[in-house]
Amino acid sequence: MGGGKVISGCTVEGLKFQKGRVSSVQTNIGEISCDMVTLATGVAAQNGLLGCEWNLPMQNKKGLIVQTSPIPALINHILMTNDVHFKQNVDGTLTAGEIFSGDFDENIVALDLASDVLSRISRKLNLSAKLVPSNIKIGTRPVPIDGFPVVGEIEGHKGVFVAVMHSGVTLAPLIGQLLASEMLKASKSPLLGSFRPNRFVN
Secondary structure, eight states: OOOOOOOOOOOOEEEEEETTTEEEEEEEEEEEEOEEEOOOGGGGGOOOBBBOOOOOOOOOOOEHHHHHOOOOOOOOOOEEESSSSEEOTSSSOEEEOOOTTTTTTTSSSHHHHHHHHHHHHHHTOOSSSSOOOEEEEEEEOOOOOTTSOEEEEHHHSTTTTEOOOTTTHHHHHHHHHHHHHHHHHHHOOOOGGGGGGGGGGO
């Protein structure tokens, strides 16, 4: 759409600069010319890139996501409660997890935690039938060291922008719009004032 292209199996290895501005992205399938680039690399933001002497200090946290077998349609929006978040998918399954601010206890058995999460949901929805887990995953959440989003141009690296946060799923529509406006119109949004990458000095 609009000339965009998705390239699968392409690993970014570094950035090249000319006269202080990004000029290309080095990848495992060759060099791609550019005049702007956005690093939306999630948990990998802490690793930095060859040619770009900037990396984001992170305190990434593991978390559980569980999917259930289908149930009759009940909700059509995401529910964030004090101890669990969940949504119902179009196929009737529920996708759920613990509230993202907590740390995952490595001593807990994933199946036990998934059962506990589903029990909490059952109580909140007053379900009579038991929710059955069909898929349980432990993932890593991208969390910048101070817990807040990091969005905007990286100081000293003209044309290189970053967008890393938790939760990217819920914030992506707004962040995408604000950052695209900054990149294309060079107009900084006051909404992003407290979340600039220059608050971290490498």
